[in-house]
Amino acid sequence: MDAQPSTGDPTATHRRTIGPYVPVRRLGEGGMGIVYLARDPGGRQVALKVMRPELAAQEEFRARFRKEAEAAKRVARFCTAPLLDAGRDGDRHYLVTEYVDGPDLSSVIDAQGPLSGSNLDALAVGVATALAAIHEAGIVHRDLKPSNILLSPLGPRVIDFGVAHLADTLAERTGTVIGTPSYMSPEQARGESVTSAADVFAWGCVVAYAATGRPPFGSGPMPEVLYRVAHHVPYLTGMDERLRTLVEQALDKDPARRPSAQRLLDRLLGREEVAVEAATRIVSDIWATPAETTRRAGAAPDGADGPDRTGPGGTERSDAGAGGAGRRRGRRWVPVAVAGGALAVAAAILIFALHPFGGGTTPPKGPLASRDIKVNGHPLHVTVDAVKRRGTSVTVQWTITMTGSEGSWWPRDLFGDELSGAGLVDPPSGSKFLPARKDDRCVCSALPTQWLHPGDVLPLYATYTGVPQDLETIGVDVPGFGLFADVPVYDG
Incomplete structure (x- = not known):
């Protein structure tokens, strides 16, 4: 039975149950549905996305919904916000993902500037780990971008991998291009078939953005950006040469020449066939918890750009996330102390793999x-x-x-x-x-x-x-x- 509406929370649109979940407050709305912060039967916080009725009324959408939800449930819970449940309540179809307490990467870069040191390394490894787990389940993310990466206290978490093909239904109905131009692969820009290699290309774009504060192919009108993606070389000036080598390989125009996500992980950690479990532990061990900035929760988002102010994570994107005057400035990144021999060894593996010659002073700005x-x-x-x-x-x-x-x-x-x-x-x-x-x-x-x-x-x-x-x-x-x-x- 639906619960009675509550007047105690002005952000909540209602307190009715959706399946076994009780919405706490509405977080945002996008092209595919409405996202709520909700509680499951055990009282735990989850992100609940309710699909639009006009989409759920389409048989093709319902078929894709079942197929993609089952595939997403197979993704290992490593450096991702896993899909917990998918169901139907009357004519409402919904998806439930783990709640991730942390800002998205784009909010952090906007507020604090590019990442560096162990946090940049951990981000590169963490996102590669997530992609390896996603690809192992037979899924292609198709819209990996900074706003689809949440920075939790334990490290980066990739979201929006469970409904990639659901967005096709919306695209076919509205003519919307699926993906974000600055992070799309050349084959996506050309309208060709998309494989896991497109996610690797997006990984290169995300890591370059995190390291420099700008997408490697710039921004602007979609046709201009897609042309640069398909024909221009990426702008990677300022990146550490060790990480830049892998980014350059990931950004190869030919998808056949890009490394797989697993190969990226192996190269980053200097090992062969690194297990995603081990990589996740290493990331958590060296991760520095981000400051309190724009908060977002993991959810199954839209995958299509447009007037959606929720952000791809499915939670509320405030003026802070949109670059407005209301942005809250966060504190600096505070390094987490690494204690104990096992943790120190794990951290050293990653640091040595990416920076084999150690650290030193920073050269002056500007060309020599x-x-x-x-x-x-x-x-x-x-x-x-x-x-x-x-x-x-x-x-x-x-x-x-x-x-x-x-x-x-x-x-x-x-x-x-x-x-x-x-x-x-x-x-x-x-x-x-x-x-x-x-x-x-x-x-x-x-x-x-x-x-x-x-x-x-x-x-x-x-x-x-x-x-x-x-x-x-x-x-x-x-x-x-x-x-x-x-x-x-x-x-x-």
């Missing part, structure tokens, strides 16, 4: 050197952004910008498949160092397999070993760009 040249008639601007030393290893980061107003440039004409020809020159001795090699591959950027157009930005890096530790400056020799002499070297 720059030059304008023409290559085959194409005007280019190159900057040496950083020269970081860790012991006898040195990593150099460059950025090449195509500054002309017309034409296109094929970077492999100059560099080949990888940046193996870029060298460092020791000023006193004249000795030249070439990038290090591992597994018969250069520890450097692989060159993109697409043309660059005016305004495109190409970030590059290369790592060298055996460089004398007492050097304060070094020469940077880039094929086609000549020698940049006396570039300062910084600990990093």
